[in-house]
Amino acid sequence: MNESIKELYKSAETELDQAWEEMCRPSTDVVTYSACVGSRRALYHFLRVLVMLSGDESADDVSLTMDELIALGRQREPKLNAIDFTEVHCKCDYSADDDPEEEVFCDSVEKVQFCVDLARQVQSIIKDKGFEA
Numbered sequence: 001m002n003e004s005i006k007e008l009y010k011s012a013e014t015e016l017d018q019a020w021e022e023m024c025r026p027s028t029d030v031v032t033y034s035a036c037v038g039s040r041r042a043l044y045h046f047l048r049v050l051v052m053l054s055g056d057e058s059a060d061d062v063s064l065t066m067d068e069l070i071a072l073g074r075q076r077e078p079k080l081n082a083i084d085f086t087e088v089h090c091k092c093d094y095s096a097d098d099d100p101e102e103e104v105f106c107d108s109v110e111k112v113q114f115c116v117d118l119a120r121q122v123q124s125i126i127k128d129k130g131f132e133a
Helices: 003-023 032-053 066-076 078-082 109-128
Strands: none
Touching: 003 032, 003 109, 032 066, 032 109, 066 078, 078 109
16 A cells, blocks of 8 residues: 555544544634634545545646545545535635635534535545555
8 A cells, every 4th residue: 555645544534633623612612714624634635545546646636626636536436426515615725826705714613514524424435445544
């Protein structure tokens, strides 16, 4: 197993754990920015791992957008077709050059919880494939 895939998976797990811990606070105390960024990074990395496990090296391209990774993942893993990604309104990695009108993070606990749940679903698919980091 490629070590970079294992490292990427572990990084995604750490990000997801941190987002989950943030979401376990009372809703009035949740720092949605932290939970949002952590969950979207986890989702992005889990999608990359899933595509890489299929042997597709295009996931090594870190400039891929979230939408591009979702599309690649769906081509490689049929189980992703059953997951509703329509509420994902972000890119994982954004720069100052991106459109300032674009939604960079969600400030709603419900939206962030949706992304945490999505990341967990993709993680579950990876585990179902027998992957161990």
